[in-house]
Amino acid sequence: MMQTLAQAAYPQAMHDVTLYHYLFVSAGMFVLGLIGFLTRRNMIVMFLCTEMMFQASGLALIAFSRFYLHHTGQAFVIFVLTVAAAEAAMALALVVLLYRKHSSLDGLLFAELRG
Amino acid sequence: MDYLVNPVILYSLVALSGVGVWLTLPRKGFNPQILGGLIAGIAVGGIMLALGLAAGDHAPNLFFYVFAAVALGAGLRMITHPRPVYAALFFILTILASAGMYLLLSAEFMAFALIIVYAGAILITYLFVIMLATQGQTEDEEQAQAEEYDKVAREPGSAVLIGFVLLAMFSTMLGRGMESLPTPDPARVDAVLGMMPLKIERDMKRDGLIEADEKVAGAAGVHMETRTVDVTSPRGGREGVAMPADLHASNVQSVGFVLLGQHPGAIEIAGVILLMAMLGAVVLARKKVEIEDQAKLDAARLMREGGSL
């Protein structure tokens, strides 16, 4: 199964055309996350969208890691996950705090400071 | 390989998928989400197809297309679904598809870590919070649960424009950089194997290449350039015993070596970040929303009287 799943039998080099496919998907995820961040007003969903942008970076890192046949990119992804978890914890706490106060998750509620 | 796909075709398809996404984003009144999804799907599918045709022999296998479609489709549904719970669930689907792609990329450890840590832990937390924050008071309000601000996308036009121009730029520049990437060095893949004489010994014993009483002569006895090992035994050692061709360090082992060998400091910092995040979450979670009015007035009175700490 693993051998069929894997694109080219590891550790053989991966062709750069194949790499481009992954990068395109990664860029697509990044852009979808960005669009979601810009259009969704629910703060939790907005934060989910930044998580998706983080995931796009993760996918790119793993793809490059496979291309270069070393594992630095994979190690990087572990740290990305860590930071994403840390940010998520704090963001969710903040959102809960604000929800208790305003009973709403609308990100556009906050426009008192401007100019 | 300046362009895998004719740029005119690429850009038109990107624009078309942008239109599709724009149609998919929720709005008031006429809401052609299915049509939009179809258009976006067809357009992205077209790009993928064109890429695959252009790549010829080097096109990725079928699983890639499946996972890519799931990842992008679920991602699109996540940003368009009016109910946050579903959005989170669709994001989990995206994560699962990403994990699938990690598997295709021979990153097994990260694939399962992603599922366990990310889909299993972090996103479940999201789900908890969403459920906590959006519970309807009565069953009648179930309909009203999808709040107004979730039903309508804010300025979908400009957002989609920004996003898809960015996608066009990225895809062009990524493609242009493809051909001048540094050459990977396959010899480095197994470099880490040289640090694992016991693993080599175990595998070679299993394959019967060395005898039960022979031992690989430590890390110094492994010659990765020639893929041979020196072995010692009570009967006198041997040199230049060839390793089996399929002997590789496993993914977990390699990642472990990179992580602990090259980035131990980063692990420490990550630990500090997690501690800090925990502290932050605690502080925010226990922060009182309002000071009671009486207490507020007391504080104000004390301040007026020139109270000091």
Place this chain on the structure above:
Amino acid sequence: MISIADKIATMWPEITLFIGTCIVMVLGLSSKLVMRKACSPVAGLSLIIAGLLALQNDDAVGVMPYLMPYAKALIAGVGLLLLMLLAGTVDRDQEMRIAGGAAFNPLSSTRAEFYAFFLFSLTGLMLCTGAEDLIWLFLALELTSLPTYIMVTISTSRSRGQEAGIKYFFLGALGAAIFLYGFALLYGGTGTTNLVEMQTQFAQGQINTIAMLGLILSVIGVSFKIAAVPMHFYTADVYQGAAAPVSAFLAFVPKAAGFFAIMLLVSTVGWNQGVAGGLPEPLHATLWMMAVATMTLGNVLALLQHSVKRMLAYSSIAHSGYMLVGVIAGPGETGSGSLGFVGNGLAAVLFYLFSYGVMNLGVFAVVACLEKTGDSGERVEAEQVGDLQGLIRTKPLLAVVLTICAFSLLGLPPMLGFFGKLPLFTSGIRAGEIPLVVILGLNSAIAAFYYLRLVKAAIIDEPAPNAEPLVSTPFGARTLAAGLSAAGVVVFIVLAGPVMRSSERAAVVRDVSALEVHDLADGQNAVPVAVND
């Protein structure tokens, strides 16, 4: 690559700060007032020790090998001033209630965490300076900025603090996503996350488009921290919403982290890759447009503000633009024809960070020291320019501090800010960036309008007849911080020399050309050819 033991040897300041953090976290929860009050002295002590340790260290690490001692000592120094300024930011209501007889409730106290966040953030900032690796840099940047999100949110009990916190956090996450994607592509374009290897690789050949895209994305993403256009949007709202001491903190710590990161990242490609020397064209164009837009936008928007904190926020944007000029100019040639400090853009940035840290803190400290009675009887910060009218009559010390620091921010000779700005001009000229320098000059002239408005309000104007009387906050440490920064602005006019010298040394970028020359000499045994002139 150096071993982890060697790396740890360069990290004693951070370790000290972390130990301080742990102590502070525990102390702040004590029910004894004296123990709680020990939080800031302990934090200060750890900062002092960290600063001293930083000065001891002289290991050459990374692409900017000598950055660490200067940068860490600078962080510790400005950090001390910030610590004084942060006195009493949180838990003021609670301490008053306790003073009024209520029991101490650790659940509603945030003092321990607040100081811990402060130290966490400074730890991250110090880690940024020693980054050799993208992973390290990413984590250090996150460690710097994550605590600041919480600090902003809890710094005041007013809803504006929470609004500021949410904007800062969400946009910060967006910025982080952008530079993380940039880091991923930078790794993809070079096949390494190590900055030194990356620099060597860039020096050897054409820069890959993916790497260049990654570099530009990283720089743009990181520029969220320095509040440069187009990542500047949050600045004014956040500075205004947070308590003044925290705003002062934001104006220095993330900005410094951003500049360290940008300098490290840009150092990898170096300043000789362009067609006519200088940065590679795409990066140069990006930074150039960012610099111009940043300083212009910051200054013109500052003109329209009535809130001192908002005005300072926009001026902080403008100052980032000035500093970007130094980044564009780069360190200049070494060896003959070098102009030394005045020609070295990176040294100029490092020195400007120091002078900006001191003088900007002074103005924020003045705002932090003043309060008036708000609509519903509670004390609020006196942050409107109008509130400062006639300050010289009621609080002469603060008015003098404000004047000195505003003049310095304006770059009026002979204030410290002038000596900060001068090398930015000269290095820009040296690098041939004449249009940029002219824009910089015009912007400095525009800045005069709003800084002088501050001075005019404080020194010349009479207080409005029905104005709320201003009251000092009961924290001597804040006044001390104000006084110290004004004194710093004056004293360092004369003492600037050693700082300039250290910043020049810190601005050294690892020399790759020397490696190449060495390789060539080995390879072809070059014979000097007589050039007929």
Place this chain on the structure above:
Amino acid sequence: MLLQTTDIINSMATLAQNDHAGNVVEHATQAVDHAAAGNMKLALLIPALPILGTILMLLCAIFRIKSKLPAFITVACLGGAFVVTVVTWLGMGEHGAQLVFGFDWINFSWADASSEQSFVANFGLYIDRLTLLWMLFVTGLGTLIALYASEYMADDVGTGYCRFFAAFNLFVFAMTCLVMADNLILLYLGWEGVGLCSYLLIGYFYKKPSAVAAAKKAFIVNRIGDLGLALGIMLIFVQFGTVEYAELFPKVEPLVEAFRAGHMDQIPFTVQLIPVLLMIGAFGKSAQLPLYVWLPDAMEGPTPVSALIHAATMVTAGVFLIARMFPVFLVSEWALPVVAWVGTLTALFSATIGMAQFDIKRIMAYSTVSQLGYMFAGLGVMTSTGAAFHVFTHAFFKATLFLCCGAVMHGFAGQLDLRKISGLWNMRGWRIVTIAMLVGSLNLAGFPFTAGFFSKDMIIAESFVTPGYSAIGWILLITAGMTAYYTFRVFFRVFVGPVHFEPGEEYEGDAEGHGDEGDGHGFHPHAPGWAVNTVLGVLAISSLLAVGTYFINTDQHGWVGSMVHDSSAYMSPLYESHGVVEHDASGHVEASSDVRAGGTFFGLNPHGGVLYYVSAAFGLIGIVIAWWLHYAGRTEAATSRADNLALTKGMLARGARGKWFIDEIYDAVIRKPLWVFANVLYWLDQLLIDGLVNLFGWVPRAMGSLIRPTQNGQLHGYAAGMAGGLVVLMVVVWLMSL
């Protein structure tokens, strides 16, 4: 790089004890003498005394001293500085430029493989005769004006008084830094300091919106000029690697040689750019077109400030800068012609405006601009001696004029309209003022055998000599006539003629007693007291005596010429190459034997004395016109209200009619066209030049208002802005990589 802290006060104390140890550092240049003698180190007291004054003023403010003590401390400090200047000058002997080292201020040096380079700007003084010439009148006039101000500002005794004199002292200190600096950085410090102090002083009456606006205008216009100077200094450092005069001038020398030899290609373009940048700075500070707009408005400050700014200090800084950096100007093809033409046009332009004004202080302001134009024209046609001489004489007579106007303003409760005051000569206690005014006016008008006559003539004559500049000469001659006219218009209107006066806007008293306030009933002008009279007397006498300096050292164009000689402003090699040898000043009739390649005045040698007659004639014509229009037959001050008053009472009706008759002619023939012309110019000035300056203030605000909506407070808007900016940058990068 070495930067050591030296406490200036300590070093001063050391100097005062005549302790010769240390403090003098040898700079390694040959061209300049190093002050080894103790009396040269004494020169450090010149900047030290005013700054000491500032500190004492602050102490006075802290101790809330409510007497005239601050004024007398100031007078003592500045007087001390003057005495030190004189002693230094006497001790100069035959030495050339000397360097006096104060303390290490900025001193970086860095070594590299090939050489050692440095960026040195110490607190050091560069003392040559040019410096001393400037310092003599800066400190001298500063002392006198401070004495005058002690009485003038007497109403404000208290904090305001201390504030005024603190800024006053600081102003003089900044001016000493500017003039005596041995490097451009210190000069720049003084330059900015002067600008800052002028901001503080012009805005002294900060409750008057017009004063605040004027202060702001002065500061901002000066900042524009300062930008030019700053860029010029940076370019000098980039080009020559030093900002110290002693090292700079020898490095410029070869380029001057190249210029003289006509090898323009040897002079880099950037070097030619330097004088242009410096020029912008000089134009800003010295109020030349188009940056002069701040100066007339600066009248809003107290009169002593106007006198200080206009006569002696701030505005001459630009002239000084060009004179000091003359060698740098010599290497540019366009710099000096531009200076000459800008100066000339400024002179003409502001003289026409001056003719149409009624506010006497404003007339004096425009005359200052005009006279500065003369000085620049003088520099432009390369008679630095003439320019310096004119600065010197102008300092005295303009101070006299301003202080006279100030006395009038003070005495008549702020009245400055020349139609509303008349006949001071016949009032009690105003004779000294009138005489002083007459002396000043004669000088300004260029009446024969006054100092102003000789200095102005020197510039005009030189412009006829210099090839291609005779047009400048003619314009300057016409301007001289206009100057005489408007000067004596004031004199004839205000100081002689029938007695009449109306109090100004500051007059508030006696309303209940008469009910017709404003027409002068119950108002008693108070004549100036001893301090003002003394100062005016001294100044008038010095203005008269200043002419004597022309006859000292006649082989070098008078005493001022001898002061300019040996300084950087004197360019002997070039002087001859342009065919201009020093003419024998003792005998104007003695035409120099060689009629030069230069221009002539109708075939006559311009230096041969013919111009003395011509310019005297122009001046006299101006005076006579003023006499005819404003004095002859006038029996009443020319206010319409006064006329009506006279008519209704049936008294003096004939005289009033006669006056109308004169005014009709005057209006039809001269005043109306001139008024129209002047107003067109004034309108241009307001709209175009003021407009440009206002535009500089307006454009950023407009930009800000345009950008402001992006800061709408919405999280999503911000995110979209960030992403949009990212996209724009990405598209640019993409376009560049195409």
